[in-house]
Amino acid sequence: MGDFNHPDICWRDYTARHKLSRRLLQCTDNFLSQVVEEPTRKGVLLDLALTNREGLVGDTKVGGSLGCSDHKMVEFRMLQERSKATSRIATPVFGRADFGLFRDLIGGISWVKALEGRRVQESWLVFKHHFLQAQERCIPMSKKCTKRGRRPAWVNKELLAKFRQKKKVHRMWKRGQATWENYRNAVRVCRDAARKAKAQLELSLARHVKDNRKGFFKCISSKRKTRENVGLLLKGAGALVTRDTEKAVLLNSGNSEILNPGSPHESRSLEVREKVQRREDFPLVEEDRIRDLLGRLDIHKSMGPDRMHLRVLRELADVVAKLLSIISERSRRTGEVPEDWRKAKVTPVFKNGKKEDPGN
Known part of the structure; x- marks a missing residue:
């Protein structure tokens, strides 16, 4: 202002x-x-x-x-709200995870027999059911704490000791057992140490941003006092959209048109695709290729709608590579794609122009 x-x-x-x-x-x-x-x-x-x-x-x-x-x-x-909503999201604690038991549970199933005679969607649901059951059993979950009770990432044990010493000197000064110069020196020491710790953390995040993008953007978002929401949007007829559900539908339709443009050629039927694909005698989706892709997953990214964390898939690459290659090869031959593979979480980010235009 x-x-x-x-x-x-x-x-x-x-x-x-x-x-x-x-x-x-x-x-x-x-x-x-x-x-x-x-x-x-x-x-x-x-x-x-x-x-x-x-x-x-x-x-x-x-x-x-x-x-x-x-x-x-x-x-x-x-119009800022006074009270902040507490998060009830449960996150996996990988430090206490039992990946050995996880491998035994998944690897002990005869997947060739379990998936025999099933379509692609049914095969994926069978694998997802066993995977989520093993994940719930082997990986403990923990609720996210509120922002008020969370310790900043730049606070270490040495810095906590200096903070305690500053409080101790302050109590002594109020009782007349220490001078004002002693308390002022303790404050300066804590302030300088806190500034150095913050600068060191930001420098470390900037240097390793390619390996830890989640931590970098988490630090950036923590500096914002408010979260930006999607404002009013304009429909094609010029009407304003105010409700969140209508905004989501409008943005979803725009993203669908961009990602899935209409093709002038009609898709082939399932029977025709199967007839053409049976002529090939070798699979194009190889197990080694799936294992290599799983080993290069970015574990710092969040899990998708299927609730399978990327770190878990990376840890179990040797166990699930063969199973995923079977499902992927059947999907390639028949043209059927599991429903979870067609879903994605999309966050709208404003670029430039008018905010009312969904295309911006």
Whole structure:
């Protein structure tokens, strides 16, 4: 909130004449939105209120002046919720996982007989059922703690000892057993150590961002005070979409058109595909290839809708490679794809342009 002094900006059309004003528009297009709509000084909009989330600021009013100022006053309300919702998501604890028992449970099943005469979808569901049962038995789960009770990643044992020493010196100073200089020195030591620990953590995350992207973006998101939600969207007819379910349907339809463009040729029937694929005498989906792909999975990524964690698949690559090669080869020959393979979790990220356009 403040006097930005850019009278050449037209906030209705998002246009500007000067270079600095166009730079300000580019910043607001990327991650900020301006909520003041009426002019604040001599018919020109100079005083702006910028927010990084839709619905955070409301009831904006312009009118009156304060003292001898020629600017009008801008009044608004902060609509931030006081209480934060606690997370109830359960995460796997791999430090206490028994992967040896996991391999025995999965490897002890005769998969060739278990999948004999089954279609691709049925074969996948059988494998998924046994896999999730073994995962629940061998990998303990733990609920995520709230942000208030979580210790920062840059806090180590040495830093905790310095914090305790600072509190001890503070209690002694209040009782008259220590001087103010002693307490001030303890505060400086803790502050310098905390700054060095934070800088060291950020430097380590930046250096190993390719190997630990999840930790890097977790550190970035923790610095944000608010989470950006999807704002109002425009349909093809020009109507605004306000409900979250309608926004999800609109974005899902747009992603489906991009990822699955319509083909002018009709797909072949299942019988024709089977007849063509039976002419091939060798499989194209080899077990060694599946094992190599499983061994290169990024364990820092989250699991998908199938609830199979990538670290578990990587640990059991030697056990599940043959089974997945059988299912993949049947899928290639028949053209049938399991339902879980066609699902994905897509997060909409705003790029540029108007936020109301789902294509942006």
